[in-house]
Amino acid sequence: MNNLLLASTSTLFGSPYLSYLIPELRLFFRGVNRITFIPYARPGGCTENEYTQKVRHTFGLIDIEVIGLDEVQDPIAVLKESKGIFTGGGNTFLLVQRLYELDLIDPLNFVLDQGIPYLGTSAGSNICGWGMHTTNDMPIVHPPSLRTLGRVPFNLNVHYIEPEKNSTHMGETRETRIREFQEQQNVPVVGLPEGTWLRVLNSEITVKGAHPAVVFPPYESRYDLNTEEKLILHKAP
Amino acid sequence: MNNLLLASTSTLFGSPYLSYLIPELRLFFRGVNRITFIPYARPGGCTENEYTQKVRHTFGLIDIEVIGLDEVQDPIAVLKESKGIFTGGGNTFLLVQRLYELDLIDPLNFVLDQGIPYLGTSAGSNICGWGMHTTNDMPIVHPPSLRTLGRVPFNLNVHYIEPEKNSTHMGETRETRIREFQEQQNVPVVGLPEGTWLRVLNSEITVKGAHPAVVFPPYESRYDLNTEEKLILHKAP
Numbered sequence: 001m002n003n004l005l006l007a008s009t010s011t012l013f014g015s016p017y018l019s020y021l022i023p024e025l026r027l028f029f030r031g032v033n034r035i036t037f038i039p040y041a042r043p044g045g046c047t048e049n050e051y052t053q054k055v056r057h058t059f060g061l062i063d064i065e066v067i068g069l070d071e072v073q074d075p076i077a078v079l080k081e082s083k084g085i086f087t088g089g090g091n092t093f094l095l096v097q098r099l100y101e102l103d104l105i106d107p108l109n110f111v112l113d114q115g116i117p118y119l120g121t122s123a124g125s126n127i128c129g130w131g132m133h134t135t136n137d138m139p140i141v142h143p144p145s146l147r148t149l150g151r152v153p154f155n156l157n158v159h160y161i162e163p164e165k166n167s168t169h170m171g172e173t174r175e176t177r178i179r180e181f182q183e184q185q186n187v188p189v190v191g192l193p194e195g196t197w198l199r200v201l202n203s204e205i206t207v208k209g210a211h212p213a214v215v216f217p218p219y220e221s222r223y224d225l226n227t228e229e230k231l232i233l234h235k236a237p
Numbered sequence: 238m239n240n241l242l243l244a245s246t247s248t249l250f251g252s253p254y255l256s257y258l259i260p261e262l263r264l265f266f267r268g269v270n271r272i273t274f275i276p277y278a279r280p281g282g283c284t285e286n287e288y289t290q291k292v293r294h295t296f297g298l299i300d301i302e303v304i305g306l307d308e309v310q311d312p313i314a315v316l317k318e319s320k321g322i323f324t325g326g327g328n329t330f331l332l333v334q335r336l337y338e339l340d341l342i343d344p345l346n347f348v349l350d351q352g353i354p355y356l357g358t359s360a361g362s363n364i365c366g367w368g369m370h371t372t373n374d375m376p377i378v379h380p381p382s383l384r385t386l387g388r389v390p391f392n393l394n395v396h397y398i399e400p401e402k403n404s405t406h407m408g409e410t411r412e413t414r415i416r417e418f419q420e421q422q423n424v425p426v427v428g429l430p431e432g433t434w435l436r437v438l439n440s441e442i443t444v445k446g447a448h449p450a451v452v453f454p455p456y457e458s459r460y461d462l463n464t465e466e467k468l469i470l471h472k473a474p
Contacts (some may be wrong), residue, residue: 013405044413047422060284091417132397133376136408139330139383140370140418146379159408161445164401168250171373171396176281180328181377183282 001115002151004200005219006125007209008158008192010089018058018121020195021083024063024208025071025181026140028117029084036082041123046150055088076107089122089158090137095132096127097143109149115202124191128200129155133181134189136174152200153188153233155181160191160214175222182218188233198231205231238352239388241437243362247326255295255358258431261445263299265354266321272301272306273319276328277335278360292325313344317420319353326359326395329372333364334380346386352439355388359395362429364424365395365437368393371409371426388423389437390470393420397428397451412459419455425470426453436466442468 005021005028012020023064039051052068059066060095064084069071069075079085086097086107099105118128125177128151163173172180178189192198195210207213213225215231225231242258249257266272276288283291289305296303301321308314316322322345324332336342349355355365363369365388373396400410409417415426427434432447444450444467449461452468462468 009407013407039375042417042420043409045417059466094417094421110437133378135375138371138373138414138418139376140414140421142383146376160404161408169396169398170246170248171398172280177375180279180282180331181375183279184331184377188293 001113002200002202003020003115004112004118004120004128004151005197006026006128006152006156006192006200007119007197008125008160009123009194010121014202016033016058017054021197022062025119025156028119029064030063031063032084032117034067035059035084035086035119035136036078037068038085038087038095038099038124039068039070041088041092041095043088043090046090051088051090055086059086075102079104079107080111082111084117084119085111086119087121087124087127089124091140092123092126092132092137093141093143096132096146096148097141099127100144105149109151112149112151123197125158126156127133128152130187131155131185133185133187152198155157155187155189157189157191160193175216178216184217186218188218190231191216195225196227207231238350238438239409240352240437241355241357241365241388242356242434243389243393243429243437244356244364244434245355245362245397246431247323247358249283249432253295254291259299261434262356265298265356266301267365269301269354270321270322271304272321273315273322274303274305274355275322275361276305276307276338277388278325278329278332280325280327281326288325288327292323296323312339312341316344317348319348321354321356322348322354324358324364325362327360328377329363329369329374330376330378330380332360333369333385334378336364337381341398342386346388349388362395362435365389366391367424368422370422370424371415389435389442392424392426394426394428397430412453415453419453423455425455427451427468428453433464437446444468 039048048070056066127148136154136158191214193211199206260286293303364385371392371394398416428451430448436443
């Protein structure tokens with residue numbers, strides 16, 4: 001089973017943390033009064049505890065209690081008993097390194113297999129892909145593997161953005177980088193612009209939010225998927 | 238010894254490959270009529286052979302012969318006998334993976350210790366740093382280590398760019414990403430905007446080119462270094 005909400009970003013420009021998603025989260029976590037928070041991506045180098053406090057404040061607004069994995073003795077046991085999970089954004093390398101270090105990959109998949117609701121933003125969405133190979137983050141640490149949870153049969157590129165028109169910058173575009181990855185692996189990639197998310201219910205994947213998702217099948221032309229359209233992949237990797 | 242020219246980019250917008258550096262390269266490679274080219278970064282997913290042909294064409298214009306490491310039976314032997322080396326840009330993960338796979342890290346350091354001229358552009362510059370942790374590239378492959386040649390006691394961020402004024406994009410800025418790295422490692426980072434390069438002669442490091450380099454010492458304020466200014470690091474990592 002799969003019951004995921006995978007968002008490009010936690011925060012839209014000029015808005016408070018998660019505020020654009022709050023109406024959706026009320027529905028998504030309906031009946032859940034406590035979630036487990038995975039704080040390992042540590043955006044901006046904040047501590048895990050600082051991150052948990054921030055998330056606790058926001059979920060307090062919709063009467064959901066937050067337990068940070070930084071606050072517990074036995075993260076595996078807590079994960080396995082979770083009724084809802086949220087993994088926040090930050091640095092994907094740091095997040096994945098910590099998940100491997102604490103042996104949390106299998107327990108996470110175990111609990112997600114039960115169909116409990118999982119919210120990811122940014123790095124927290126990346127880890128639901130086949131691998132983290134299309135993150136935008138810098139490799140500030142060296143995880144033992146780039147393979148991740150594999151809840152969906154593709155990789156994500158979050159904060160997806162087209163090149164600026166009239167830009168003279170010569171660094172590679174997102175599309176070039178994604179296509180370089182696909183020279184290595186026959187895996188589709190889905191670019192999620194800010195404000196867009198994927199709603200994954202078992203094998204049904206629906207685009208939601210402000211902007212179209214951009215699908216890059218290996219060796220085939222990219223195409224847009226508008227909000228409420230479903231993602232259908234011809235080949236599973 | 239160290240005799241390096243580490244450029245942010247090979248190509249400026251609207252100009253042919255390497256053309257802005259050609260006057261400098263005539264001086265840098267004076268007396269060298271053949272260089273070894275390291276094609277492993279494969280920009281845009283081109284083949285190593287395609288990359289070598291492109292570089293051969295450009296160096297032909299200044300009467301320098303090019304031997305690509307893709308063209309030889311014994312890359313270690315060819316590297317050790319080189320009178321000049323060029324490592325081109327592309328994907329830094331791919332480049333570093335291949336250097337480890339072919340056991341080229343030590344031979345490269347051996348020959349660079351002799352003071353032969355080494356040109357790097359983009360990924361080819363990154364690998365002269367302490368590590369590749371501040372690359373902008375996607376982790377399309379998983380090298381066994383992120384440590385690189387350590388020819389200079391800092392990391393590089395090539396294609397360095399400040400955030401667009403008035404941008405509403407919420408992806409992390411370069412500075413945020415660099416500071417996240419420095420939460421992990423006490424290593425300075427030097428941002429090189431396009432058109433800028435570092436000239437490294439033994440331990441003397443001079444900024445050259447169009448725009449100031451931006452130095453990020455760990456736990457200290459960033460500062461600019463203008464062209465012809467020298468980089469002096471208070472602490473070696």
